[in-house]
Amino acid sequence: MGLKVAVVGATGVVGSKMLSILEERNFPADEVKALASSKSAGKKLLYKGKEIVVELARPEAFEGVNIALFSAGGELSKELAPEAAKRGCVVIDNSSAWRMDPEVPLVVPEVNENDIFKNKGIIANPNCSTAQLVLVLWPLHKKYGLKRVVVSTYQAVSGAGKKGIDDLNNQVDAIVNGKEIVCEKFPYQIAFNCIPHIDVFKENGYTKEEMKVIEESRKIMHIDDLAITCTAVRVPVLNSHSESVNVELEKEFDLDEVKDLLSKSPGVALYDDFTKNIYPMPIITTNKDETFVGRIRRDFSVKNGLNLWVVSDNLRKGAALNAVQIAESLINKK
């Protein structure tokens, strides 16, 4: 029996990235199906040079499918992921719908690959800002112990999907050409602006995005009481999220040892030489698989303090790549 993979939300920004990453990594699928809502069903996509027609995402579409990569929003995911799982399909879901469900593993393979195999049909892919963060925090935790983490994010518009990208491009175009600025996706103009508001606000004054970083980091690393806080900010960058990360470690560290550790950590690329102006930036990390870390320096304001600057392609490690890596773990185990 051949391996059958479905991508749900295949015409979206993350879904199409899932398809291209399956293709570029030569994922050993015998068949790849593209599914989407009625709005996109019937569209044609290319996979390995072959045309595939987008089918309507509905329960029956998962018959015979082994692995389904979902990136079609929380609503569709809540409805269809259990239907797919019921039909023997393992769902890897990129929405936030299942992430905090105690029955659902939330996985970054470099950190908690083993959780994948505890799945009951649904595995959750973390929030983009969380994935790149834990890649860097996890090796630090294993060696030195995390005492406290303070994160400020600089997030690209592609994290808000096609409408987010369109907002920035259209607004920049409007400003350059003296036309009226229109906001379709974001609550305010994002061109030439910073918006400290991603996803909806919770009652405690944090945004859902900030709470995702806090709660998902704890769940992935299995540190239930991790002291961590976050301020999440949208910036006028098309792709790749940046994070200013301040860490207090339990144990003493040597700075060169930290750099050496991170340079050898899976999924992480050390990019750090201030004497040569080498530090991560969105223009460098976009279309790269690795999460880049630089500006590594001691924070003298606290015992065992460390400052880092972490940048990663939010559509790859922050979404599509991580989902495909989970799928790879699944089939390698089989």
Next chain:
Amino acid sequence: MGLKVAVVGATGVVGSKMLSILEERNFPADEVKALASSKSAGKKLLYKGKEIVVELARPEAFEGVNIALFSAGGELSKELAPEAAKRGCVVIDNSSAWRMDPEVPLVVPEVNENDIFKNKGIIANPNCSTAQLVLVLWPLHKKYGLKRVVVSTYQAVSGAGKKGIDDLNNQVDAIVNGKEIVCEKFPYQIAFNCIPHIDVFKENGYTKEEMKVIEESRKIMHIDDLAITCTAVRVPVLNSHSESVNVELEKEFDLDEVKDLLSKSPGVALYDDFTKNIYPMPIITTNKDETFVGRIRRDFSVKNGLNLWVVSDNLRKGAALNAVQIAESLINKK
């Protein structure tokens, strides 16, 4: 005898803002002189509807001048500020040349106005990111005591002067029109990018900008051992710096009390209602005198922890306005 004021570097981004702020605040000068390097001497500027010719900035130009606002770079300032002071002029200098000199007061009037009157002819205006930060930190310190501060900045290109503004505008124009991207001022493309590198790198891996925030905050607030760290980042915003500020306070606080305190603090505007999407952003603060603070919420990762989002027009409070306020204090005291 009339009050004679000179603006040195009058044709630059900050210098021209100094002139317009003197004018809009109806500063009681009987004469305003515009000075600049040989490159700009001879140019004509408007002040209160009257044409003034830019004169060459040289020692003799300060004869009879009571107050000189300098924004002409560190080199010219080092050379000419002592010459002006020698001639009985009080220099208010916006460069970093004199800020950490123990003989030179470094002043944000809302915080340490009294230091102005200890001057020996030169008063330093702080770095843009520092001015807006201490406006918010100072009332918190007085009431609760600052234990530790972690700052991540989102800094506009106008902080790098006209060439910085030109870089962003030209690069955006190049990208929109499919032309080659040229970097004149910044080490890398700033359009659609974040650059974690402002000013030069120091041996400890911090940038000079980051060390300014650390050292100047301590000096202005007279807290020599303040535990504070900073990551300074340039973002593709034309004007107004944003800061994600994480604070640990010594004493317990009530969140509403903190908001009330900040709403009553001089120079600070509380702009904080997440239920109505009210939070500071560069598009809101530009051309405003106040430093805006919002996203005020408890940081649950530490005892007495607080997160804030602070945005201010870096050319106004971060530069020209603060200098003019110092001048106002000087003449009000007289």
